[in-house]
Each structure stands twice: as C-alpha cells, then as structure tokens.
Amino acid sequence: MAKEKPHMNLVIIGHIDNGKSTLMGHLLIKTGAVSDREAREMEKMAKDLDRESWKFAYFMDRLAEERKRGITIDLAFRKFETKNKYFTIIDAPGHADFVKNMITGASQADAAILVFSAKTSEFAAAISDNGQGREHAFLAKTLGVKKLVLAINKMDDASVNYAEDRFNEVKAEIVILLKVVGYNTDADVTFLPVSAFKGDNLAEPSENMKWWKGPTLVDALDSLPVPEKPTGKPLRIPVQDVYKIKGAGVVPVGRVETGMMKVGMQCVIAPTNFLGELRSIEMHHEAMQSAEPGDNVGFNIRGITMKDIFRGCVVADAKNPCTVIGPQDRLTAQVIVIWHPTAVALGYTPVVHSHTAQIACKFVELSKKLDGKTGQVLEDNPQFIKKGDAAIVKLQPIKKFPLEKYKDFPELGRIAVRDMGRTVSVGVVLNIEKGEE
Amino acid sequence: MSLFGGVNDAADSHVIINAQNVILKGPEREKIMAEKKKVKPPKTLMGIFDIIPEDFDALDDLMKNLVKPAVEKEEGFLETYKIEPIAFGAKKIIARILLKERTGGTQPLEDAISNLEEVQRAECTMVSIIS
Numbered sequence A: 001m002a003k004e005k006p007h008m009n010l011v012i013i014g015h016i017d018n019g020k021s022t023l024m025g026h027l028l029i030k031t032g033a034v035s036d037r038e039a040r041e042m043e044k045m046a047k048d049l050d051r052e053s054w055k056f057a058y059f060m061d062r063l064a065e066e067r068k069r070g071i072t073i074d075l076a077f078r079k080f081e082t083k084n085k086y087f088t089i090i091d092a093p094g095h096a097d098f099v100k101n102m103i104t105g106a107s108q109a110d111a112a113i114l115v116f117s118a119k120t121s122e123f124a125a126a127i128s129d130n131g132q133g134r135e136h137a138f139l140a141k142t143l144g145v146k147k148l149v150l151a152i153n154k155m156d157d158a159s160v161n162y163a164e165d166r167f168n169e170v171k172a173e174i175v176i177l178l179k180v181v182g183y184n185t186d187a188d189v190t191f192l193p194v195s196a197f198k199g200d201n202l203a204e205p206s207e208n209m210k211w212w213k214g215p216t217l218v219d220a221l222d223s224l225p226v227p228e229k230p231t232g233k234p235l236r237i238p239v240q241d242v243y244k245i246k247g248a249g250v251v252p253v254g255r256v257e258t259g260m261m262k263v264g265m266q267c268v269i270a271p272t273n274f275l276g277e278l279r280s281i282e283m284h285h286e287a288m289q290s291a292e293p294g295d296n297v298g299f300n301i302r303g304i305t306m307k308d309i310f311r312g313c314v315v316a317d318a319k320n321p322c323t324v325i326g327p328q329d330r331l332t333a334q335v336i337v338i339w340h341p342t343a344v345a346l347g348y349t350p351v352v353h354s355h356t357a358q359i360a361c362k363f364v365e366l367s368k369k370l371d372g373k374t375g376q377v378l379e380d381n382p383q384f385i386k387k388g389d390a391a392i393v394k395l396q397p398i399k400k401f402p403l404e405k406y407k408d409f410p411e412l413g414r415i416a417v418r419d420m421g422r423t424v425s426v427g428v429v430l431n432i433e434k435g436e437e
Numbered sequence B: 001m002s003l004f005g006g007v008n009d010a011a012d013s014h015v016i017i018n019a020q021n022v023i024l025k026g027p028e029r030e031k032i033m034a035e036k037k038k039v040k041p042p043k044t045l046m047g048i049f050d051i052i053p054e055d056f057d058a059l060d061d062l063m064k065n066l067v068k069p070a071v072e073k074e075e076g077f078l079e080t081y082k083i084e085p086i087a088f089g090a091k092k093i094i095a096r097i098l099l100k101e102r103t104g105g106t107q108p109l110e111d112a113i114s115n116l117e118e119v120q121r122a123e124c125t126m127v128s129i130i131s
C-alpha cells in the first residue's frame, strides 16, 4: 500500500485586498479540491449575483450549495493535495481576537502564504509602517511559523503588466522587511510571482512570465519541508478534559505534543506532582500500546483521582517532568501588544493562556520596549506599553503554572494574554527564573 | 480589521515610512492612506468547535434543542456537526458554525455554548474566512 502523504497546515495572510481569498479559491480549483463542474456552477452563480470579479473569492461560500444538495460535509477546513502532500488551508480573519485560536487551538500553522499585491498603491500600504503585510510577517514569526511562501500577486494588473522589474523591485523591499522581522530570506522564504485572479504561475508555469525560472505556487508548497514529529523529546501532554467514566474511572484526555507515551511508563502530573503508572491508552475507543505527537488520546493512570489532574495540567515522563512556575518565580516573555484600550503598565494582571492552561499573571517588570520595525531596543524599563508595541516583560503567575521555554518546547511556550474577553497580547516564553519557595 | 488595529484608527494619521525608511509625503502618502482606510462589511467565518458534553447520551437532542438555539442567539449558524468517540466511552461533538467576524472573536459563542448546563466546555479550535 502506498505510504500516506504527510499533512501540513497552511495559513494565508497579508494586507486587506491584496488577493488572499482569491488566491485560496483559485488554488483549490487548480489542485482539484473543487471540481471543474462545481467551478462552472459557481461562476454562473457568482455571475448571477453580479460580482464576477469576486468569482474565486466566492468559492469559499460553497456551503449553501452543499446544504441544498445534501452532500455530507467534511468537517475539516479547505483541503487540497499536491504530488507529495496534503494541505489544510485557513484564510485567517483579520481581527486580533482570532489570534488566540492559533495559539491554543489545533490550528498552529506549519507554513504561511504571505500575499503582497504588486500594484503600487496597494503594495505601499501593505508594507508601510503599520500595514498588515508588515504586521502579519511579524506575528507569523512570533508565533513560530518557520516557512513562508511569498506570493507577489496581481502580476496581471495593467500597472504591473507581468514585468520582471516590478517583481524584483517588490521582492527587494520585502526582503528588507523579512530580514528585520527575523526570517532567513534565503533558507526560509520562497518568493514567486502570481496572478491569483488569472491563474498565472499557480499550478503551471505562466506563458505571460517566461522570464520566471522559479517554482509555481503548487511546486513551492509541494516542496516545503515537512516538520518532523518531535518523537525524540520528553513526553508532554497538556490535559484538555478529564472524565469520570463508569468502569474506567478517571480518564484524562489530551493531544500528545512531544515525545512518546507508552503503557507501563511512570508518569508525573504538573503541577500536582501526582506520580503513577500509565495503565492504558485509547484513541477513538481503540486500545493502543503507545501514542505519538499529534495523537488525541484518553488514558488511565493507576490510583489517580479528579483532584490530581484537571484541564491545564501537563502529563510528563516521571524522569523528565514539566517545568512549573509559581508565585515565587518569574517568566520572561517577548510579547506584542495587539489590543488594549489604554496601556499595559506594571501591576496589570490579566489571564495568560498557554496550551490548555489559563492562569492570571501580573506584569512585574517591563524590561524593554522594542522597535516593531527593526527589533532594536527603543527604551529600557518603559513606563507602559501600548497597542502595536513589542516588548520584553516579566510576569508573575498568581498560582502554579505548568509551562516551558519556547526554545525547548514551542508547543508549551507560546502565550496569549486575554482580558475582558479579548486578546491583549501574544508572545513566547524566553526564560524562567526560579525564586525561593 | 488589522491585527494591531489600524484600519479605522487614529493611529493611522501616522507618518508613513516605506521599507527603506523614507518618509512618504504628498499624493503618494494620500494614496496609501486611501488604501488603508478601506472598510469592508464584516466577513463570514467558518469555525470548528469542540463541544464536550456532561454525559454522552442523547447528543443529537442536545445539539438540536440546546446548542442550536444558543448559537443562533449569538448570531451564529450551526451548520453541521459530528459525534466523535474519544476514549473509554467518552465522546465529543465537533461542530461547524458560521459566524460573523467581530470584536471578541469566538469568545461569545464559546461562552454561550459552555454556559449550557449539559455542556462541560466548548472551544473553537480553527477558524477561517469563507466569504
């Protein structure tokens, strides 16, 4: 039997109107995720609605049609395949409040397609000091998106006219930006010219851009390196829920983030320190002897009660427990403030989310304010930080918080700061300082 | 609309600097300001929600009688769902819900579902623009 193709999560980002939805819609047609027949029907429907120029963006709305025809719906997001891979693609909402779903949800992106329009005014807006092209690049980096496919779009536009010069000009500006943000533009970024609307260089080389010797969008996606499963790392399973089940007892449930889980191993629970033997593992109601990163499992630990394990706990190998920080400790984080009605100052105590845990933490030090454009230190110990600022801060949890440094376990080292039901800030854990108990 | 706010913000009166750190002025700046000021009607989003019930019987009734109205009250639309076995008899519901992009993200919907007595917890795990 053929080996199953690896799967990757993609997110599509970029400034308003640069062509993200059009690109996603057309990509789904070109890769056969949406059939020709459906495409024609949709085109007709879109035409009837007199919004022809939106015909590909319109594809995203196939739902009414699906419902009408009673097609069984695949619950997952837009899926397509290339020669060597399966992809799920998300057209990310622009609103800051949705960033939390990327941090605590299952949608951590393996790579991003960053779209920039080559049209002069659109490009200038996207890359300007508070353009979203710039912001999204910064955010993608902060959230650990390692690879970018940089689609320089609207090459068909009259002002661009498929010109190689314009492509190079735009590319040069983006290279400057991405270097500042921290991407290695040679190793981690693939640049390519496309027309999302006309379809140039999406799946086949473009007749209109014979000068282009690089890959098509589909080729670029197909050759993205598949992130390795962190099987060799110590075991970490953030607990999502705990059930009490007749006959089975206490059953914690979660996704294995790193390491291997094996029946018979000694486990330790952070932060309760409960120690016990792993008796059994089940996935989709089937018993398993072991589980690996990405598996959603329920399990059973000898002697455990509901007070020893709850949502937000982390299960680890007894030989290599998860780090826990308490009120006597400090965590240093690099954060970006994405929304705050006034400003973040010392003493501010919002709720910090990481993996499945939510713990109130106090801002006890604003160490450095960074320039969002250059990453340079702008100010030591600022009085406050506000929307748009990047900063290094120290936080004190009000109670025990199982957490890891981003560099050791990215999956357990990302944080989202929430207040009044909104996302205030996102960032990564740089360091953990242990204080006296 | 912007991740750091911006499109409709006072912060937009900012000087505009291009990647070479040149401050733009005059018509060039005006053109960019016009691009930035574009305001669009809220987008329709599709969210995938995990719903963890208190117990595992009559989940279709739970969805029909309680979750659906709760979602609609928050101006969402419960489009479809499936029931998935987890382990040792535990089940969860995975629901696909349409919603409008708005302040607060998916929180109001998560709260509305979680606050039902028959539900332990609800969480949006993925969200994408559909139109």
Ligand SMILES: Nc1nc2c(ncn2[C@@H]2O[C@H](COP(=O)(O)OP(=O)(O)OP(=O)(O)O)[C@@H](O)[C@H]2O)c(=O)[nH]1
Pocket: A014, A015, A016, A017, A018, A019, A020, A021, A022, A023, A053, A054, A057, A153, A154, A155, A156, A157, A194, A195, A196, A197, A198, B040
């Ligand atoms: N000429 C030309 N127009 C394009 C191209 N791609 C997109 N457009 C047009 O640009 C406009 C915006 O396209 P969308 O795909 O909605 O852009 P978006 O980035 O998803 O916009 P938001 O979601 O609102 O931020 C539409 O009128 C498209 O038809 C392209 O390759 N060439």
Ligand SMILES: [Mg+2]
Pocket: A020, A021, A022, A091, B129
């Ligand atoms: Mg769009």
